[in-house]
Amino acid sequence: MKKEGEIRIPSGCAIAGVFAKDGKNINGGLIVRAMTTMHERSNGLGGGFAGYGIYPQYKDLYALHVFYDNMTARSECEKFIDEMFEIVNLSKIPIRKSPKITDEPLIWRYFVTPHQNKLADSQLDEKEYMVRCVIRINTKYTGSYVFSCGKNMGVFKAVGYPEDVGEFYRLDEYEGYSWTAHGRYPTNTPGWWGGAHPFSMLDYSIVHNGEISSYDANRRFIEMFGYKCTLLTDTEVITYIIDFLLRHEKLTLEETAAVIAAPFWDTIERKTPDEAARYKYLRNVFSSLLITGPFSILLGFEGGMMALNDRLKLRSMVVGEKGDMTYFASEECAIRMMEPNVDNLWSPRGGEPVIVRLNGGVNHGN
Amino acid sequence: MAIDFLYPEFEVVRDQSRCIACRVCERQCANEVHSYDEDLKLMVSDESRCVNCHRCVSLCPTRALKIIKSPHTFRENANWTQDAIQEVYRQANSGAVLLSSMGNPKQFPVYWDKILINASQVTNPSIDPLREPMETRVFLGKKPTNITRDQNGKIKTDLPPQLELELPILFSAMSYGSISYNAHESLARAAVEMGTYYNTGEGGLHKDFYKYGAHTIVQVASGRFGVHKDYLEQGAAIEIKMGQGAKPGIGGHLPGTKITGDVSATRMIPEGTDAISPAPHHDIYSIEDLRQLVYSLKEATEYKKPIIVKVAAVHNIAAIASGIARSGADIIAIDGFRGGTGAAPTRIRDNVGIPIELALASVDQRLREEGIRNEVSLIAGGSIRNSADVVKAIALGADAVYIATGALLALGCHLCRTCQTGKCNWGIATQRPDLVKRLNPDIGCRRLINLLTAWEHEIKEFMGGMGINSIESLKGNRLMLRGVGKKKKELSILGIAHAGE
Numbered sequence: 001m002k003k004e005g006e007i008r009i010p011s012g013c014a015i016a017g018v019f020a021k022d023g024k025n026i027n028g029g030l031i032v033r034a035m036t037t038m039h040e041r042s043n044g045l046g047g048g049f050a051g052y053g054i055y056p057q058y059k060d061l062y063a064l065h066v067f068y069d070n071m072t073a074r075s076e077c078e079k080f081i082d083e084m085f086e087i088v089n090l091s092k093i094p095i096r097k098s099p100k101i102t103d104e105p106l107i108w109r110y111f112v113t114p115h116q117n118k119l120a121d122s123q124l125d126e127k128e129y130m131v132r133c134v135i136r137i138n139t140k141y142t143g144s145y146v147f148s149c150g151k152n153m154g155v156f157k158a159v160g161y162p163e164d165v166g167e168f169y170r171l172d173e174y175e176g177y178s179w180t181a182h183g184r185y186p187t188n189t190p191g192w193w194g195g196a197h198p199f200s201m202l203d204y205s206i207v208h209n210g211e212i213s214s215y216d217a218n219r220r221f222i223e224m225f226g227y228k229c230t231l232l233t234d235t236e237v238i239t240y241i242i243d244f245l246l247r248h249e250k251l252t253l254e255e256t257a258a259v260i261a262a263p264f265w266d267t268i269e270r271k272t273p274d275e276a277a278r279y280k281y282l283r284n285v286f287s288s289l290l291i292t293g294p295f296s297i298l299l300g301f302e303g304g305m306m307a308l309n310d311r312l313k314l315r316s317m318v319v320g321e322k323g324d325m326t327y328f329a330s331e332e333c334a335i336r337m338m339e340p341n342v343d344n345l346w347s348p349r350g351g352e353p354v355i356v357r358l359n360g361g362v363n364h365g366n
Numbered sequence: 367m368a369i370d371f372l373y374p375e376f377e378v379v380r381d382q383s384r385c386i387a388c389r390v391c392e393r394q395c396a397n398e399v400h401s402y403d404e405d406l407k408l409m410v411s412d413e414s415r416c417v418n419c420h421r422c423v424s425l426c427p428t429r430a431l432k433i434i435k436s437p438h439t440f441r442e443n444a445n446w447t448q449d450a451i452q453e454v455y456r457q458a459n460s461g462a463v464l465l466s467s468m469g470n471p472k473q474f475p476v477y478w479d480k481i482l483i484n485a486s487q488v489t490n491p492s493i494d495p496l497r498e499p500m501e502t503r504v505f506l507g508k509k510p511t512n513i514t515r516d517q518n519g520k521i522k523t524d525l526p527p528q529l530e531l532e533l534p535i536l537f538s539a540m541s542y543g544s545i546s547y548n549a550h551e552s553l554a555r556a557a558v559e560m561g562t563y564y565n566t567g568e569g570g571l572h573k574d575f576y577k578y579g580a581h582t583i584v585q586v587a588s589g590r591f592g593v594h595k596d597y598l599e600q601g602a603a604i605e606i607k608m609g610q611g612a613k614p615g616i617g618g619h620l621p622g623t624k625i626t627g628d629v630s631a632t633r634m635i636p637e638g639t640d641a642i643s644p645a646p647h648h649d650i651y652s653i654e655d656l657r658q659l660v661y662s663l664k665e666a667t668e669y670k671k672p673i674i675v676k677v678a679a680v681h682n683i684a685a686i687a688s689g690i691a692r693s694g695a696d697i698i699a700i701d702g703f704r705g706g707t708g709a710a711p712t713r714i715r716d717n718v719g720i721p722i723e724l725a726l727a728s729v730d731q732r733l734r735e736e737g738i739r740n741e742v743s744l745i746a747g748g749s750i751r752n753s754a755d756v757v758k759a760i761a762l763g764a765d766a767v768y769i770a771t772g773a774l775l776a777l778g779c780h781l782c783r784t785c786q787t788g789k790c791n792w793g794i795a796t797q798r799p800d801l802v803k804r805l806n807p808d809i810g811c812r813r814l815i816n817l818l819t820a821w822e823h824e825i826k827e828f829m830g831g832m833g834i835n836s837i838e839s840l841k842g843n844r845l846m847l848r849g850v851g852k853k854k855k856e857l858s859i860l861g862i863a864h865a866g867e
């Protein structure tokens with residue numbers, strides 16, 4: 001059977017997120033417990049988490065999380081990492097063995113910073129340098145796969161039910177101000193850990209529920225800008241689109257939402273002439289980045305989180321608030337599990353982004 | 367000479383028991399097939415003049431007429447077919463190039479018919495276009511991805527000039543001269559009504575139609591007929607015609623008999639003179655010359671109008687398109703070898719050029735590989751026959767399609783393929799006033815609107831089935847297509863998988 005990346009595997013899913021605007025630490029165990037309530041939305045073929053603010057001691061270094069199929073792959077890839085980066089720390093990612101999670105690859109973590117001379121030679125900015133290196137490993141180094149490469153954040157994912165994946169990675173030993181989670185229901189057996197979600201690029205991580213119908217239109221467009229979609233998953237292409245719009249095109253989060261879940265023309269026409277002109281401009285220039293078909297996504301980034309539904313709201317998504325805490329989930333039960341007494345709870349409309357940021361923290365994207 | 371005798375291609379079958387000798391057929395036939403025999407008191411026919419345009423058949427009040435293919439044959443020969451033999455006789459007699467009209471009728475693969483479209487099941491909902499919004503608006507033009515902002519941080523919204531279409535279908539170039547005033551009026555009014563564009567072709571723009579200018583694409587071809595400042599300014603966009611799918615590499619020839627009154631004034635040439643467009647533009651012998659013409663036209667119109675470069679689909683089309691994309695053109699129109707024409711040398715029409723499906727697929731792919739797909743929009747033409755062809759063309763990578771033969775069919779054309787004679791019984795490819803008035807522009811316009819509306823409904827149904835609610839998500843979405851019964855090589859050029867994969 002073909003591995004993920006060789007064929008396109010549709011899947012349904014569960015997602016959840018929690019964010020502390022005051023930046024206070026949330027234990028990773030909380031989001032794992034939230035996912036247990038949505039067990040039925042996954043089928044044990046993929047689960048994962050992303051945590052932000054989890055590596056304060058190395059907060060200025062890029063944390064590479066890497067899967068290796070075997071030791072040969074590892075030594076090959078490490079040569080490349082060593083060549084491109086200064087490695088400040090490396091170790092296996094600590095795991096808790098469990099019969100529910102099997103066939104694990106070698107899972108390593110590196111805290112790195114680009115070699116300054118290499119970076120200067122490349123004439124790229126630091127982030128672009130990182131992206132190119134990661135894409136290179138993932139496309140050229142067979143048996144190696146970088147699944148997380150941001151600063152002060154990390155992705156943890158595996159084949160299994162989300163709660164077992166959380167247990168496996170010992171997430172109750174991590175603390176961060178922001179967490180997202182994903183449980184997967186693919187219609188096919190990928191059997192490959194890289195195919196699980198979240199998918200991430202630098203500090204952007206995406207968890208996504210849905211199956212987009214615009215996939216190939218999006219993929220063929222974004223690949224013009226140096227991205228290479230190797231997994232053929234929606235999440236991968238959405239991550240690249242967001243990276244492109246926020247980092248390359250320097251759009252705000254709201255503008256990004258207006259591209260990927262663009263308002264309908266008749267909605268645009270009801271806006272003020274100035275606003276309408278801007279919406280029209282974005283829809284025209286980035287027409288190939290409109291995403292159609294059902295999706296609900298949680299985008300995690302340094303200092304914030306954005307929730308977004310497709311423009312018809314074909315996938316469920318609920319948001320709850322309590323003080324400085326904001327909760328997101330496919331189903332209300334997951335929010336109630338994290339906070340039984342939320343102050344308010346609502347279901348955002350299709351195409352309307354819900355954006356939360358650290359109070360006084362980095363105001364990203366604007 | 368007896369050896370030149372060609373047995374008529376069709377038989378006119380008249381059921382004398384039904385015929386009431388009303389002589390409608392006689393009056394309707396510009397080819398003078400029918401006549402009344404006073405002695406016999408019967409209608410008779412000279413089938414040697416019949417072109418099988420169905421005008422008489424359609425208007426006979428008693429359904430007394432039908433036209434059938436003559437069963438008369440040469441001795442069967444798979445190599446020397448009837449056409450092959452007769453064409454030799456005709457050329458041996460005339461010493462001339464054979465002329466034909468409309469698109470290539472030969473047995474070449476129609477790739478559209480070997481491509482199937484996807485639909486959602488279970489994992490992804492289909493969308494009902496009757497209940498949910500379904501958008502088909504398209505913009506054609508350059509789309510630079512370099513955002514600039516004003517001092518308040520707001521995005522500046524100025525863009526190079528764009529054409530805005532309510533649905534991704536435009537009427538392709540057909541000149542006033544090759545088709546009639548009423549045909550042009552029908553096309554122009556339908557384009558206005560449907561929020562799209564029609565195209566003047568190379569014959570200039572009749573003053574009466576300046577009022578439809580906002581929905582008109584004005585063409586500049588190698589003969590430069592009818593090109594002047596006012597003309598350029600009337601149009602919403604300017605199309606440089608480098609080639610045409612039906613006759614790549616050669617120019618055009620409108621016989622003097624069609625250059626009457628208004629046609630001559632519009633083309634700015636004397637009445638009765640042949641209008642000959644040279645094969646190349648004599649100021650464009652290479653790509654850098656094209657760039658100069660593109661920029662001359664932009665200068666002349668103050669950079670307010672997109673420039674379209676229309677080329678025939680030929681072998682090296684991907685590289686050519688890439689050159690055009692870098693020449694400053696805003697839109698490339700590619701015309702496949704099955705595209706129609708008012709007159710073309712038969713040999714050229716039937717043997718030169720390549721199918722639009724393959725040309726479109728390779729151009730779209732090449733422009734993406736070079737990272738310049740956003741520099742230009744692509745219009746595909748050269749036999750788009752129905753809404754399914756439109757959907758497939760867009761999924762292969764076109765921004766929009768051109769239709770012309772389909773539009774003429776809506777106006778009554780019966781594809782008799784004798785437009786070059788100027789005696790079109792349906793009032794389309796003719797300048798004879800008695801024939802032109804047979805095409806009522808009110809009805810013609812209504813029928814074109816009906817056609818596009820019907821296609822629009824069907825396109826929305828296809829999109830809804832795929833779970834796509836805006837046409838931009840269909841563009842280049844080749845995953846929505848599968849091939850059947852085609853070779854690996856063909857599928858790899860089309861960039862689609864085989865059904866079942």
Ligand code: SF4
Nearest residue numbers: 385386388389391426
């Ligand atoms: S139109 Fe029909 S009924 Fe009238 S003369 Fe011709 S064949 Fe006879």
Ligand code: SF4
Nearest residue numbers: 779780782783785790
């Ligand atoms: S336009 Fe008229 S002459 Fe030409 S093919 Fe159609 S019916 Fe025949």
